[in-house]
Amino acid sequence: MSARPRVWVTQPVFGDVLARLDPYFDVRVEPTVAPRGAGELREGLRDVDGALVFIPDRIDAAAIAQASRLRAIANVGVGYNNLDIAALTAAGVLATNTPDVLTETTADFAWALLLATARRVTEAERWLREGQWTTWSFELMLGRDIHASTLGILGMGRIGRAIARRARGFGMRVLYHNRSRLPPEVERECAATFVARNELFAHSDHLVLVLPYSPQTHHAVGAAELGRMKPGATLVNIARGGIVDDAALADALAAGRIAAAGLDVYENEPAVHPRLLALRNVVLTPHIASASEATRRAMVALAVDNLVAALGAGPHAGRPPNPINADALLARGPRSA
Template structure:
């Protein structure tokens, strides 16, 4: 399909030069590279008032923005989670929303295991000892960590990424337990040697717990002081999903009072802000929301988000619809 008048598209993301040039063949592009800054509020609104499409990474596409854009037809999100977009309002207003599932699964699953290993084996502590000149000898008592083999790994959110984490965890000798809104088929459970548990039972029985569920009204503050007190004293919590799933102030209490042994976080309740007390704890591993930050995943996500924009205007279809537009 040929476009006679190029639709105006605002791109709030990194893009390769080749992909940007390709999009300019069919679209009137206004591009803001997010390596420079993340636009929000008026700075973002001023750029999108008359656009027909938005390709967005990170920034909130909220009620005020959506209602201020009378020509908006599609919001293409760079990422699987789309809690930054008011998808319900978009549906009501006939605006297509898309995301980029699948491409980042391997990267996020790899990072989940990296965080687990880092906090269990105290990797950042060791790095700091060497960098600060504290490595004087191979002391026998130095940095004793947690073993993985034979321990229970609890996965909260057994979607496609959760399954990929389970596949990576099995060779370490971890026993796979999971909690999911919908239980997996018995065939899938058998293939992953996975056992479904209630959230309470999972918290009580697992040494390592990885959060991989989406952020919804139901999962916001899924983990509070109540849940943390039910975890094992020698357990570790890893959150690579969305920050607000864990109530950050309660997590700090649990760490300070030694209800749990440690945690690894790639996401934060009020990111990019976080409680500085987390950074002062040796048993806490911190990452800057980099779960999908592999070369293949990040390039692929942007390419898929752009493909959804192209298909919407050129073929009246999309590959990855989040909502249904009548």
């Protein structure tokens, strides 16, 4: 009788959910949450058939080349720029992600950042905690209105549309730009108007970034784009680090070329550009847009379902719900047992 497939989980999360792997596989779960360097990732993948990984785990071509047994990677997250998809596909390794289950929670958080940024919530709290509030002033911490303003959305996928729907309650005008225009019925549902990219930067009072990261979107928002924004505008990024040129953003914030920014993602996270840390007019959170307990549990559960099916087990064997690179099945040849 052949040995059971081996699975590696790179973080200890929701043990009761991970336990759903046990009937099918020999499972090794890392005991601590810690950054996994390239060498540790290569070693961890070397002798396993599948892995459940997270956004900080950068699975590169070198790791894939040494993972002779590997057949499936289940990424816990919508974005997957941490995975070398071309190398996985060439090696016949199926990759999956976890879309949909985090859409509404992430859209909620975009609004939390938007409101905190426009109304200077974290700046005001810091100022108060520092003991600087000694008298009330009529012009204290003047911010920007959300209601009846113009919301711009760059990237109108599921999350962008959920953000737009919430804008109705604030009586906002919604503009968006996307690689392709949405169908008219979806535009009506979101009460959103398609505009050219430059117009979006020029006319938005509050601009939210919801782009997927790719080499094509690297530094999609840099000095030129920030220069087109209104001096009183705010920028929110809940998408991926690297979409914004963090150094250019720090320049714009320090010079008052835009009013404020709310950031949940960064170019070199968990490192944050030191000039952003020093600025008062930026709200900073540690990549937590999808971090409600219910949603994070749902993400892990979906990743488990993906991994079980991708490794040919369970009721949906061979048919994972969310394949990224279905072509990997065509490239798959016999791999070492």
